[in-house]
Amino acid sequence: MDETEKAIKKIKNGVFVVTFSLDGINYGLTTAWVNRASFKPNSVMVSIGRNRKGYNELLDCEIFCVNILGNEHLEIARHFGDTNGNNINNFKDLEFKFMENGSPVLKNCVAAFECKLVKKIDAGDHVVLFGEVLNGIDQEGEGMIFNREDFS
Numbered sequence: 001m002d003e004t005e006k007a008i009k010k011i012k013n014g015v016f017v018v019t020f021s022l023d024g025i026n027y028g029l030t031t032a033w034v035n036r037a038s039f040k041p042n043s044v045m046v047s048i049g050r051n052r053k054g055y056n057e058l059l060d061c062e063i064f065c066v067n068i069l070g071n072e073h074l075e076i077a078r079h080f081g082d083t084n085g086n087n088i089n090n091f092k093d094l095e096f097k098f099m100e101n102g103s104p105v106l107k108n109c110v111a112a113f114e115c116k117l118v119k120k121i122d123a124g125d126h127v128v129l130f131g132e133v134l135n136g137i138d139q140e141g142e143g144m145i146f147n148r149e150d151f152s
């Protein structure tokens with residue numbers, strides 16, 4: 001790994017699952033590249049690889065939920081972060097309910113908020129989605145910090 005790559009990897013990220021529902025199918029995608037984008041309106045940005053399975057469905061859906069995972073949720077992060085995309089629509093064995101705008105929310109996530117997709121910006125091999133935050137829930141616990149070794 002060159003020095004520039006080492007430098008950029010020192011950015012600290014949380015670990016999240018972006019969830020949404022389309023045509024009766026629930027989707028979940030582990031993401032680390034999520035950040036707050038503005039206070040007014042309250043908005044966040046999520047960077048999604050343009051070839052990710054579920055990407056087109058996410059755009060069609062227009063409403064998504066950011067589930068913030070805690071340290072105890074490593075298995076959930078691995079489940080929805082499978083880069084074969086095998087589990088992106090697999091909520092089997094996971095407890096969830098629906099938020100008021102129809103997104104599935106993982107029962108034990110430490111917090112979650114639903115967003116309306118308001119803008120997307122091309123960023124090389126990723127696309128940055130801007131979501132205006134509609135509503136949120138705050139539950140027990142603190143967010144997990146992404147550690148590469150947990151996913152190797």
Ligand SMILES: Cc1cc2nc3c(=O)[nH]c(=O)nc-3n(C[C@H](O)[C@H](O)[C@H](O)COP(=O)(O)O)c2cc1C
Nearest residue numbers: 030031032033048049052053080081082083084085
């Ligand atoms: C810890 C972790 C963080 C990830 N962060 C992102 C991310 O920010 N953006 C993204 O597009 N994919 C991210 N991924 C990969 C997707 O979760 C994965 O690509 C997805 O499950 C779909 O699979 P596919 O790549 O086969 O389409 C991450 C995976 C893991 C394990």
